[in-house]
Amino acid sequence: MIFSFGVTSHIVEAQFSLAQIPPLENKQPLTLVAEKGFWTDYLQQQLLPKFTAQTQVPVKVISLSLDDMYQRQTQSLLAGEGQFDLLTMEAGWAKEWASNGYTVPLNELAQLYDPLGEQSIDHYLEPYYASLLNILSYRNQIHAIPYNNYVMGNHYRADLFEHPQEKAAFKARFDYALAPPIDMQQLLDxxxxxxxxxGEKLAGKKLTAPFYGVALMAGNRPHINDEFSAILWSLEGNWLKPHYEAQALTLFTIAANNPPLAQAAGIYRKLRTFAYPTDANFAFEQAANAIAQGHVAMWPFAYNNLWHASYAVEANVEGAKLNVAQVPGGKPYNGAYAFAVAYDSKNPRAAYWLLKYMGSYQAQYDYALGGGNPCRADVVLSTQLAKPEHRSINGAFTASHKANIAWAKNINQQGHFTSSAMGRIYPELTTACYNLANPNNDIDTQVQLLQQRILEIQNHYGEVPAIVK
Structure with a gap:
């Protein structure tokens, strides 16, 4: 089932406020998992004190890194410890946790705890991007509310792309106009x-240090997989391909040789020769800093929720102007961090209302003002946020909006977003991509190793089988 919720046709400000929360008899404290960083600070300083003041329900925050978040929460859920009331998930884990019964469907919670029942949650979700809701759904039911959208865009130095000397030199060398690349060959060019x-010149000025064409998240971290995914999908490839009968998922196929993946690896290796130097720990923070400090011309597979970080180049480099385009190939990695109510929550009623409050229009609006990339179209398209003085935070909103709308129709065609074993497959992709990016490793060997691991994991942990074809 593909959720639409009206976002593509009209925007409904489905407002929600603390005043709408009914009296909560159970005052047992809630425990919430949140990713380290700005969002945790925002929760603790802004949202949660207001929720507690309204409901008298205290909220404790467990702040974890992404690397620790999956294992720590999964272990607790498997044991039924009731340690966490509200879970934080990367969207790729959503179907795995839902299929294991770890998260409670939102419509079920609404039936139990909302005076208006399912109608209330349906209306509440209307402004959310269908692409994100589809990722977070399982068997036609949505299990989580996204709060941070990290769809990709190309953050590029418009001042360099628009410089007359650079434009003329590029046209003379490649015989087409200099512009943000739309395919892999243009990206390489x-x-x-x-x-x-x-010692060479850039935009008419002599360089005092090397300058690079791109920043890549090429470390042995989860984010290299996201870059590989964007390249692979643009080549019409996939990690595993879902098949349906009467709209029901029945099978995954894994390509026997996977030529698109081998091609993607070759492209990535070439890109690394033009990329800012990396080490095993190099990820999104370092890539954003590379463009912010004026070391690269573009970050082609940037997370748009880091626009605010990339935008610092305009303050750091005289004359710099940052802009955003769709990623080369037009198939950005998409996803979100999301909150869900745990099946073993000791206070599920309060957890449900906190979940709705954290995803409210005002909460997402304030989050956007802090530099986050919202998941609600009504916030993204807000006339207040669109004002020029907010360019440091809204600069990628339009690009994100277009990418989210485009993805809504394609999510169910990617095994990456439909496998209930993706939480376990994802780390294998990270390792494989890091190995594939290493020119000392044989590409075909690495592709075969990954194929075997995906096959084993999907058939052991997934709900439907996988075969090599």
């Missing part, structure tokens, strides 16, 4: 073109 040594 533009990356090579902007890679310069100290």
């Amino acid at each position: 533009v990356s090579e073109f902007f890679t310069r040594q100290a």
Whole structure:
């Protein structure tokens, strides 16, 4: 089932406020997992004190890194410890946790605890992007509310792309106009073109240090997988392909040789020769800093929720102007962090109302003002946030909106977003991509190793089988 919730046709400000929370008899404290960083600070300083003041229900925050979040929560859920009332998930884990019964469907919670029942939650979700709700759904039921959307965009130095000398030099060399790349060959061309040594000129000025065409998240961290995914999907490839009968998922196939993945690996290796130097720990923070400090011409697979970080280049580099385009190939990695109520919550009624409050229009609006990338179209398209003085936070909103709308129709075609074993497969993809990016490793061997691991994990932990074809 593909959820639409009206976002593509009209925007409904489905407002929700603390005043709508009914009296809660159970005052037992809630425990909430949140990712370390700005969102945790925002919760503790802004949202949660207001919730507690309204309901007299205290909320404790367990702040974890993404690397620890999956294992820590999964272990607790498997044991039924009731340790966490509200879970934080990366969207790729949603179907795995739902299929194991770890998360409670939102419509079930609404039937139990909301005076208006399912109608209330349906209306509440109307402004959310269908692409995100589809990822977070399981068997036609939505299990989580997203709060941080990290759809990708190309953050690029518009001042360099628009410089007359650079435009003329590029046209003379490649015989087409310099612009943000729309496919993989253009990405390689533009990356090579902007890679310069100290002493060479860039936009008419002599460089005092090397300059690079791209920033890549090429470390042994989960984010290299997201870059590989964007490239692979643009080549019409996949990690595993879902098959349906009467709209029911019945099978996954894994390509025997996977030529698109081998091609993606070759492209990534070439890109690394034009990329800002990385190490095993290099990920999104370092990539954002590379463009913010003026070391690269573009971050082609940037998370748009880091626009605010990339935008610092305009303050750090004289004359710099940052802009955003769709990722090369037009198939960005998409996803979100989301909250869900745990099946073993000791106070599920209060957890449900806190969940709705954290995803409310005002909460998402305030989150956007802090530099986050919202998951609600009514916030993204807010006329107040669209004001020029907010460009440091809204600069990628339009690009994110277009990417989310485009993804809504395609989510169910990607095994990455439909497998109930993706929480276990995802780390294997990270390891495989890091190995594939290493020019010392044989690409075909690494592809075969990954194929075998996906096959084993899907058939052991997934709900439907996988075969090599």
